Amino acid sequence: MPERRDLFEANPDDTREAIMKATYDALSRHGYADLTIQRIGDEFDKSKSLLYHHYDSKDALLVDFLSFMLERMEGTIPLEQADAADERLRIGFDHVISEIIDGDRQDFNRAMTELRAQSAHDDAFCEQFSKNDRYFEQRVRVILEAGIDQGLFHDVDTEQVASMLVTIIQGATFQATTSTEPDLEAVRAELDAYIESRLLVDDA
Amino acid sequence: MPERRDLFEANPDDTREAIMKATYDALSRHGYADLTIQRIGDEFDKSKSLLYHHYDSKDALLVDFLSFMLERMEGTIPLEQADAADERLRIGFDHVISEIIDGDRQDFNRAMTELRAQSAHDDAFCEQFSKNDRYFEQRVRVILEAGIDQGLFHDVDTEQVASMLVTIIQGATFQATTSTEPDLEAVRAELDAYIESRLLVDDA
DNA sequence: AATCGGTGATTGAATATTCAATCAACAATG
DNA sequence: CATTGTTGATTGAATATTCAATCACCGATT
Structure with a gap:
């Protein structure tokens, strides 16, 4: 039984990590086709509008998310x-x-x-x-x-x-x-x- | 060089086949994520409303399309x-x-x-x-x-x-x-x- | 007071779906 | 044969919904 370094901490402090986790959760729950900004916002303890404060568009957010995840996965x-x-x-x-x-x-x-x-x-x-x-x-x-x-x-x-x-x-x-x-x-x-x-x- | 039985005739007579071909073309051109009833209609020489005469919903059409294609592919x-x-x-x-x-x-x-x-x-x-x-x-x-x-x-x-x-x-x-x-x-x-x-x- | 993190309401475009109205074919009836 | 009803195919316009994106505004911190 190899020890499992979890992909995310329970409640991440910095905002980017929190957004990544929210995206992860929303994506897991709904799948890509039904992934909306709304649903990412729902998994996020802040408002969905805030997402646009950090990213220009939904697409930009997802691209960042993908690179974040792949990097993290390579790391494991x-x-x-x-x-x-x-x-x-x-x-x-x-x-x-x-x-x-x-x-x-x-x-x-x-x-x-x-x-x-x-x-x-x-x-x-x-x-x-x-x-x-x-x-x-x-x-x-x-x-x-x-x-x-x-x-x-x-x-x-x-x-x-x-x-x-x-x-x-x-x-x-x-x-x-x-x-x-x-x-x-x-x-x-x-x-x-x-x-x-x-x-x-x-x-x- | 094996002879290629094409998946579709150039202009199918019966309506279902025509719809299947239109769906095939639209799907090939735009991909699943960007597949809209509108776009299927565009590849179809009849009106898009007609699609709803033959199918209850976009989803029903796609399901029928999938079964149609898989069957045809098994056949080849x-x-x-x-x-x-x-x-x-x-x-x-x-x-x-x-x-x-x-x-x-x-x-x-x-x-x-x-x-x-x-x-x-x-x-x-x-x-x-x-x-x-x-x-x-x-x-x-x-x-x-x-x-x-x-x-x-x-x-x-x-x-x-x-x-x-x-x-x-x-x-x-x-x-x-x-x-x-x-x-x-x-x-x-x-x-x-x-x-x-x-x-x-x-x-x- | 100016900046930053944050919010709820709103907008505008895209999209699935519905619908009332024709049309074409055809069978039955006078 | 002409008429009349019937049925399925077809259409264009209208409706309802979803959703990304924006905006005006708030409260705290500097």
Whole structure:
């Protein structure tokens, strides 16, 4: 049971953080399509007009929110908790998948999926997500390369394998947020089998 | 180059089909979030009021549209074009991936992703997609079981592997529709490598 | 008194939905 | 055959609602 650093404190002191939390709550409760300034205001202990004091528009607020969240989420990825590449890969995926599964985050995860789906029509969103994707894929590649150097992994095309791993994670996220009966346990198990059969050098 | 049965005729005779096509066009052009009855009406050679003659509400129209499209898409999946399970798998994935990549469908695919992301908040959407998911996964499992029977595939847990394959396809779709530089070629290549290393019995 | 954090009421545009009124086709009736 | 009623398709205009954004104003702190 890894300790959970919560995304927000119960009642944040500074206003921006309070707005972010209100947005988080409203987004979780209503989803992106039904997210209105009114509803953000409802989750906020100050008035909704105040939001316009801090942001030029609803869109500006959401863009800031997205960048805030992605940054914070990158920050929670466990770093350097092991030397061996296979261990690092395992720890990383455990973390990511536990976030996908976490019941308390369901609604929010769904909202993030909506946001991302929306990003085709919003350049600012798009840019945020692209940055996040590159970061994540890069992290995976570094681990893969280390694994190959360490003689733990076969000498695979790291770009290709990293693409696949990212695709699997995104597929799992998408399913978890949009499917009624996602079988994430099965995916997790098969992910291990994939790594085993495709990456791991076995010297038993 | 597989022959392309188009999703719609140029000018459909019956009204429902015409409405479906108008909805398709409007959805492709504007995306789900900006889809209005007005805009569907604009793609339609009749008046927008007529839409309410055929459907009770915007939502009812969209639900019918979704079921219409999913059914039609299921219909285009190539069936029984080969006996060998590995061939069937290959043909199936070729088809699906070509649909994901197809530039003419980009905008529509994006809209479907938005719709799906939306389904967390719309039971009717949700049901449609779930039905579609079950259908697809079932098809994959049948092929896997045949492959094992034929001695072509290892005796894997078909439920688990099917889950993974579906996850990969959904991940690829999600990336193709929401990412700026999706590397689907890499995913495709790695998918083959996965099947090779995890499924195929090699008797060279 | 001037600035800053904050508010409730209000506005204007966008949008889904309704509706009364035609129109076209067609079947039954005289 | 001509007339008459009937039904579904179609329309343009009207209505009702939602929502982002603005504004005039308040109270405290400097």
